[in-house]
Amino acid sequence: MARRATPPQSAVSEHAGGGGRADGLRARYVGFRGTHRYAGPGPRSEQDALLDDFAALAADGFADWVVVDLVDGAGATVRARLVSGPGGVGGDPGGVVPGLAGVVDRVITSGTTETWPAVGRDARAVVVGLRVKDRAFGAVGFVLAPESRPYDRGDVVAAEEAAWGLASIIERRMLHDESRQALRATQRMARQLHQLFAATLNVSGARDESDVATAVVQSARRVFDADVAVIDLDAGRVAAWVGRGMARATRGHRDDLAVPSVSGERARVEGEWLVVGVGTVDPANRGLLAVRRRAAAFASEDVEIATLLAQAASAALESRALARGVERSEARLRALVDAAPIGIVEASTDGTPRWWNRAAERVLGWPSPERGGVASVPPALARAIDELAAEARVGGGPALRDLVDVEVRGRVRDLTTSAALVALPEESDPTLMVLIDDVTDHRQLKAEVAHAQQMELRGQVASSVAHDFNNLITLITGYSEILEHSIDDERLVEMVRDIQSTASRASRLTAQLQSIGRSVELDPVVLVPGDVVRANAEVLERVLGGDVVLELVIDDGAGAVRVDAGQFEQMILNLAINARDAMPDGGRLRVGVERVDVPAARAARLGVEPGPYVLVTVADTGTGMDEETMTHCFDAFFTTKGPLRGTGLGLASARRLAEASGGAIAVHSALGAGTTFEAFFPLTREAVVVELASTAPTPARGFATVLVAEDDDGLRRLMVQVLSRNGYEVLAGATGEEALGIADRYEGPIDLLVSDVALGGITGAELARSLQQSRPGLRALLTSGTADASVLEGLAAGASAFLPKPFRPSALIDGVHDLLARRN
């Protein structure tokens, strides 16, 4: 029999007299109580040991057998113990005390004390009922061997006192254990709640779902001291797990763990697992949190705690989802405002900028508001914002200001600004929203458009004037040619030739005039600019006069370009004439041709594609140009030469040619430092077309009938005269209808029609078509000062040609001859 504690005062164990036996029991009991009353620090004492000790102290001189019977709450016997006395007598005390079991049962139920035999003075046994916490707990029986002296009254009282004392110690211990267990449960709960609280804080501080997931598993593992905790959210898109001893959770799945599934939000225990649903109102986002603990089973408090933790996680997830929505909306608005092409400034009502977008940074040269730094408001703008703020306060609506020539970081800009007061929720101080737009470029663009429109108008006027002019020039040229052949006086012939050359210049001028108003039909051919310049060197020298030295710097390897040959010559000539005019006291003109590679940056400035170009440079040592002149020198009708000397068309034509050819023209100049024009033409790899002189024999003239339709009387008469002189039979009408009538009436063959395109009634083309139907084989030569060769469309192919006005008589005759020659 194990003894857990030895009674410090060992009682005398002899069978002393009644008083001695009872006193011995009392003395030993006092020692027993002193040992067992308070549970000192250390492992919990066991009830068995307590009962063993009690039995031992009773058997030590007070009883030969001690019988302890305990029952549970339902009255069933849970313990029956026999303790033999010191004499070593064993066996069944029931043999000594018949019916003892019945007595014990009775006493357990009644809680009283009985002696045996019930009557008489020779009590051989005392059975005391034990009541603990007001219920039957068991009974202690003290039994004497037959040879021992029976119990007297004093012994029975001592036995009762000891048994009741035992019951009270048991009760005290029971209460102590219960309160300790309650305390422990409370502390465990407190620890879990403590960690739950920490977990809630951690989870609510998470940035996104992944953070929530990792914070939740870390907390869950700690709260339950689990071996492993896993979370699986949003159909597995967010998952994390953590094991014991891991400082941080790992994102992702653990396929190797057989995590039970979960339904609903209630937490439940399944084997080693505690699982609980986690999720937001969105069922698609639902997931589960699971923890596994092998060392100890989960208790009902754990289920409660898990439910709380899952709720905290769900709340955090929902708030993350909400926050993300807000962030997304905020980011979208921020992106819109930041990308707005207009400067947007958020200012306090006194006009101090608080925040601004990127356009405002650009327009006002401010630093980024995120990086900090001072936004210096130009004084003019500050004044305008003040006024606008005042207006906005009064009117409520947006107010506007146009600011011209505001100095922004050293540059003069035109600004348009408007402001509105914005009352933001939860901000007592209203915000001034200021919009600022830099309209400098916009204004310049508008000015340029207006200029271009003006140019176009002028061009249209010029073009219509040119049309009439052409007719006049054709007349002058024609008659002077006739006159030249009609007179013999050398002096007069010379004068007539002067008339012709003047008319010829006038003709060139009208051609240029026409080219301003509409696109000129260019006839680009492949040519070598160097060769063209060389071929025209003599002409240039004559144009420049004796005081200007011409210097040609030609790189023969520069290559070929594709350009209208006539216009190209004209451009060189025009540039040379300008240079000559800039050098009234003589100087040096350098014309250079070279190949250059235009890099991307320069190409962008010139407005061309990067690549190889042939550069034609015309540089003089003249008076040079100021900024203003340089800006406008390529404009049509812009001239510095005064009303009588320049047309203002030369450089405009040059630019038109260069641009139409895929190139560009640039000017560098400074007053007193001369002027350099640079014309870029894209290099071409095409072969140069060598124009050979025609070897075809000149066809015989005359022997044909020509019908002339021309509404200009003078010109018609000239044409009739020229054709007649060259041996043709000529019929003539002033309108298309008249010509048709003549043709109808004329019985002989009509070989050729020469007709103006514009005739008032039916057009020259219609006339030609009509006649070609009634008289197959009829040739048609259409002339016009405004139309081009496209008027020939619909006419008999190979039997029609176009002659632009103005034309020389010889050109008319050549054209007629050419057409008639095809007949053969």
Next chain:
Amino acid sequence: MPVSDAGPFSEAALREGFESGQFLLVYQPIYDLQTSAFVGVEALIRWRHPERGLLTPDAFIDVLDSSDLVRPVAQWTLETACDQGAVWHDAGYRFRVSVNVSARQWGAGGIDDDVRDALGASRFDPTLLVLEVSRSTLESDPHARARLRSLAELGVHRAVDDFIPDEGELERLADLGVDVVKIDRTFLAGRTGSGELGAAVATLAARAEALGISVIAAGIEDADQREVLARESIATGQGFGLSEPYEADEIDRVLEDFSIFSGKPL
């Protein structure tokens, strides 16, 4: 460690034991030697082995130290001790919790991060946490000073747990950044006679106080040692002569009984 089978446990067994929650911490009380007041606990690791019962680290420390479980176990130890400390603190008790840091954990670096994590998760008062390292660990670490400083910045106490009161040693440790020294148990073990021990620790308390260092006497085995140390003003101590280590809920009981029998010498 010559070979892996030199230890009785395989690393896998250790891992299985750790990961299934068989490791636990027990706490040895530290008392005020004058008043017997309860002033702290030292957390000690145990393994409740399913077949072999409760094991002290002697049985598995070699295997643990040579495995990659060192860091997880150390992290778990810190975490659990801080959690428990926070619970006691919340229950109204304010005493220090000492945690041992192994040479491996210290050498691996990141000890301050581990401590910060454990404190953050438990919300334990950093000034109640004492980290104990050995002298040799500090001496072999060229970054010891910086590490001790970063721990001090967290508010955590830094202890040397095998302090021998040699000439100038106290000053060297104070200079390095240590603020608690625990007199090594072997030092007491060799000095049973009161005269010998008294001479060895004479003036130690005064010097330590001047340097702002707390002194704990470890391994107190009997009342004589305790009496001598108390006489020499060594404020606190621990040892089997005072109290064996208990599990956390037994410590609760000690605290409870202590509050019932206040003034009762322990």
